[in-house]
Amino acid sequence: MQRRNFLKLLTATAVGGGATTSTDVQLMGTALAAAGSDCGGVDTIPKVEFYSSASQVAPDYEALTDESVVAVWAEPSAENVDDDGNGDAYIYDDDTSIPLVSVDDGVYGFGAIMLEDSQIDFDYGNEELVLNAWDAEMGGSGTVLWDEGHGQYYDLSSCSKFESYAEDNGYTVNATTSLSSDLSDADGVVITSPGDAFSSSELSDLADFVSDGGALYLHDQSDYDDNDETQNLNDVAEYLDLAYRFNDDDVNDGSSNVDGDYDILTHEFNVSEFDLFADRAGIGFDAGVRYEATVTDVTDGDTVDVEFPDGSEAEIRTLGFDTAETKRNSKYEEVEGWEGIEDDKYLADWGEEASDYAKGELDGETVEVEIDPAEDVWDPFGRLLAYIHYDQDGDGTIDTLYNKDIVEKGYARVYGSNLSKHDELWQAERDARDAGLRVWQDSDPENTSEVRDDAVEEVFVPHASSVRTDSGAISASRVPVFAEETAYQELEGGVDYSDIPLVGVDSANRTALVGGLPIDEGYHDDASDYQHEVFLTNLIDSLSEKSGQILIEGGHGQFGEGYALSNEDAVNYQRYLEGQGIAFEQINDLTTSGDNALSTARAVIVTAPRSCYTAEEVDALTDYIDNGGSVVLMGAGWGKLAPDTRRNFNDLAAAIGTDLRLNEDRVLDDDNNVDTAELLYTSNLNTADFSVWGAYS
Numbered sequence: 036m037q038r039r040n041f042l043k044l045l046t047a048t049a050v051g052g053g054a055t056t057s058t059d060v061q062l063m064g065t066a067l068a069a070a071g072s073d074c075g076g077v078d079t080i081p082k083v084e085f086y087s088s089a090s091q092v093a094p095d096y097e098a099l100t101d102e103s104v105v106a107v108w109a110e111p112s113a114e115n116v117d118d119d120g121n122g123d124a125y126i127y128d129d130d131t132s133i134p135l136v137s138v139d140d141g142v143y144g145f146g147a148i149m150l151e152d153s154q155i156d157f158d159y160g161n162e163e164l165v166l167n168a169w170d171a172e173m174g175g176s177g178t179v180l181w182d183e184g185h186g187q188y189y190d191l192s193s194c195s196k197f198e199s200y201a202e203d204n205g206y207t208v209n210a211t212t213s214l215s216s217d218l219s220d221a222d223g224v225v226i227t228s229p230g231d232a233f234s235s236s237e238l239s240d241l242a243d244f245v246s247d248g249g250a251l252y253l254h255d256q257s258d259y260d261d262n263d264e265t266q267n268l269n270d271v272a273e274y275l276d277l278a279y280r281f282n283d284d285d286v287n288d289g290s291s292n293v294d295g296d297y298d299i300l301t302h303e304f305n306v307s308e309f310d311l312f313a314d315r316a317g318i319g320f321d322a323g324v325r326y327e328a329t330v331t332d333v334t335d336g337d338t339v340d341v342e343f344p345d346g347s348e349a350e351i352r353t354l355g356f357d358t359a360e361t362k363r364n365s366k367y368e369e370v371e372g373w374e375g376i377e378d379d380k381y382l383a384d385w386g387e388e389a390s391d392y393a394k395g396e397l398d399g400e401t402v403e404v405e406i407d408p409a410e411d412v413w414d415p416f417g418r419l420l421a422y423i424h425y426d427q428d429g430d431g432t433i434d435t436l437y438n439k440d441i442v443e444k445g446y447a448r449v450y451g452s453n454l455s456k457h458d459e460l461w462q463a464e465r466d467a468r469d470a471g472l473r474v475w476q477d478s479d480p481e482n483t484s485e486v487r488d489d490a491v492e493e494v495f496v497p498h499a500s501s502v503r504t505d506s507g508a509i510s511a512s513r514v515p516v517f518a519e520e521t522a523y524q525e526l527e528g529g530v531d532y533s534d535i536p537l538v539g540v541d542s543a544n545r546t547a548l549v550g551g552l553p554i555d556e557g558y559h560d561d562a563s564d565y566q567h568e569v570f571l572t573n574l575i576d577s578l579s580e581k582s583g584q585i586l587i588e589g590g591h592g593q594f595g596e597g598y599a600l601s602n603e604d605a606v607n608y609q610r611y612l613e614g615q616g617i618a619f620e621q622i623n624d625l626t627t628s629g630d631n632a633l634s635t636a637r638a639v640i641v642t643a644p645r646s647c648y649t650a651e652e653v654d655a656l657t658d659y660i661d662n663g664g665s666v667v668l669m670g671a672g673w674g675k676l677a678p679d680t681r682r683n684f685n686d687l688a689a690a691i692g693t694d695l696r697l698n699e700d701r702v703l704d705d706d707n708n709v710d711t712a713e714l715l716y717t718s719n720l721n722t723a724d725f726s727v728w729g730a731y732s
Contacts, residue, residue, distance in 0.1 A: 070690035080160030172250035177222030186230025336389030359386035375478035445472025485614035502539035580663030590623030592645025672701025
C-alpha cells in the first residue's frame with residue numbers, strides 16, 4: 036500500500052471514521068482561521084525563494100483563482116510576462132494573485148525547481164516547504180524517485196544539498212532513468228522541467244501510481260526560451276485531469292527579490308487550506324541556534340562583518356535597534372524616528388559615538404550569531420539579520436546580548452520590525468530615555484514642534500478598499516469618509532456601491548476600519564497637504580474612553596510590507612502626534628504587561644497581518660475594548676492584499692466582535708489622486724453624523 040493511502044486511513048480512524056467535519060480538520064492540524072486556539076502564530080517559514088519561476092493557470096489556461104488549489108501566491112508586487120514572445124502565456128492582471136504552487140490530490144505543481152545547489156543558498160524556506168510537502172503525502176519517510184529519463188537539466192546531483200537534507204529527515208532519494216520500471220517500489224516521484232515528452236504508457240503508469248496513493252511533485256521553470264518543458268509537464272497534468280496547468284511565462288518582482296526581479300521572494304501562503312508552512316530545521320541558518328563567528332570589521336553601531344569557522348563571511352545588520360547615521364551618512368537619517376529629537380546634526384554626533392562604542396565592544400571578538408524566528412534571515416541589501424552575543428566582562432562566558440546592551444546604554448533606539456524581542460528591547464529604550472542617557476539627554480517630546488494640525492478638508496486614502504459589514508453594505512450614517520463621486524470600484528466580489536465608503540465605524544465596539552494606509556510614510560511627501568493625520572487622531576478620541584499613547588501592532592509580519600505598517604513605516608505620524616503631546620509606540624506582544632502594554636493606550640492600530648493571532652491575543656484585544664480602548668483596523672485594496680492576508684484581516688475583525696469588514700475590491704479615482712488613480716484623496720466627508728473635522732489642538 037502506498038504511504039499516502041495508509042495515512043488517510045489512519046487519519047480517518049483517528050477521527051472516528053465518519054464524515055470529515057470542520058472540527059476534524061482542525062484536529063488534523065489545519066488552521067481554519069486567522070484568530071483562535073488553532074492559530075500557528077509566527078512559527079511558519081518566513082519566505083520562499085523562486086528562482087526563474089513560472090506560474091500556474093486553470094485547466095482552460097485562464098486565471099487560476101481557486102483557493103482550494105493554490106498553496107502559494109507571488110507577492111502582490113509581482114507580475115508575469117511572456118518572455119519568449121510566442122503569445123502562449125496567460126498574463127495575470129494587477130488585481131489577481133499569481134499562483135506559484137498548486138496542489139490537487141497529492142500532485143504538487145511548483146513554478147520553479149527551488150532546490151538547485153548553484154542557484155539557491157537555502158537562506159529562506161525552500162527546502163522546508165518542499166520537505167513539508169513530502170511529509171504531507173508520505174508521512175516523513177519513504178522512497179522518492181528523481182526522474183532523469185526525460186532530458187532534465189536539473190538531475191539529482193544538481194540538488195545534492197536537498198538530497199542530503201531529505202535523507203537526513205527519513206527519505207531515500209534515488210535517481211532513475213527508467214521511471215515506469217521503478218514506480219512499484221516508490222512512494223513519491225519528482226519530475227523537474229522535462230525536455231522530452233512522456234510516452235502514453237508512461238503517462239498511464241503515472242496515473243496508476245497517483246491513483247494508488249503515490250505522491251507526485253512537478254517542478255516547472257520560467258519561459259526564458261522556446262522550449263517544450265512546460266508542455267511536457269502539462270501533458271502529465273492533462274492526463275491526470277488536475278485542477279491546474281503550468282503557465283508558459285516568467286514571474287518577476289521588482290520589489291521582493293533576492294538578486295534581480297527574476298529571483299523572487301514571497302510569503303503569501305495559503306495557510307487556510309494547506310498545512311505546508313511549518314518552520315523546521317533547514318539547511319541554512321536556523322532560528323534560535325547560536326553560530327560562532329569572529330567580528331572582522333565594525334562599520335557603525337548597528338552593522339558589523341563576521342567570519343564563520345568554515346571561512347564563509349557575512350555582513351550583519353544587528354536586529355531590533357537603530358543607531359543614528361554617522362556624519363558621512365547623515366543625509367539618510369530620518370530624524371522623525373527619534374522621539375523628542377529634532378536636530379539631525381546632534382544625531383550625527385551620537386552616530387559617531389555609537390560607532391565607537393561598537394568598535395570597542397565587538398571588533399575582533401569571538402561572538403555567537405542568532406536568527407530571530409519572526410524575522411527574515413536576510414535584508415534587501417544582502418545583510419544577515421541577527422542578534423550578537425558576546426563576552427562583555429571577559430569571564431569566558433558569552434552571555435551579553437549586544438542588541439539589548441547598546442539600547443540600555445542609550446546609544447540606540449528600538450527599531451519597529453517583527454522582532455520577537457521587540458517589547459523587551461522597547462523597555463530597555465524606555466528606561467534609557469527616562470534616565471536621559473547619551474542620545475536621549477536632549478530628547479524632549481513634550482516640546483516637539485507642532486506640525487500639520489489643520490482643520491480637516493481632504494483625507495488621503497491610498498491603495499484603498501471600500502468598507503462593508505459582515506452582512507452587506509454599511510449604513511451611510513456609520514461612514515465618516517466616502518470617496519469622491521469620480522471614484523469607482525474594481526470588484527472581485529462583495530458589495531457594489533454607488534457612494535463608496537472608505538472608512539467605517541462601529542461605535543458600540545469602539546472600532547473603526549480604514550480601507551487604506553493614509554499614515555504610510557512612503558507617501559508623506561506627496562500627501563503632506565491633506566489632513567488624514569488630524570482626522571485619524573480625532574476619530575480615535577471619539578471612539579476611546581481612555582487617555583495615553585497610541586500603539587501600532589507589529590508582531591504579525593507587518594514590517595516592510597506594502598500592505599501593512601510598523602511604526603517605522605509611520606514616523607511622520609509619530610512626529611505629528613508628538614506635537615500634540617501623544618506618544619506613538621509599537622507593540623509586538625498584545626498580552627504583555629508594563630509601560631507599553633495595551634492598558635497604557637487610548638488606541639491600537641492594526642494593519643493587515645501576515646500571520647494569525649492566538650486566542651490569548653484576541654482575548655487581550657477584546658478585554659482592551661471592553662475596558663474602554665479603541666481599535667483602528669487599516670487594510671488595503673484588492674491586489675495589494677493577497678487573498679489569504681485579506682482573510683487574516685477580516686478574520687481578526689470578526690474575532691474582536693465588530694461587524695466591519697474589508698470589501699473585495701479596490702477603489703480608484705482618475706481625477707482626485709496623487710500621481711496615480713490608486714493614491715486617491717477625498718473631500719466627501721460626513722459632517723452630519725461625525726464631529727471629527729477640527730484641528731486637534
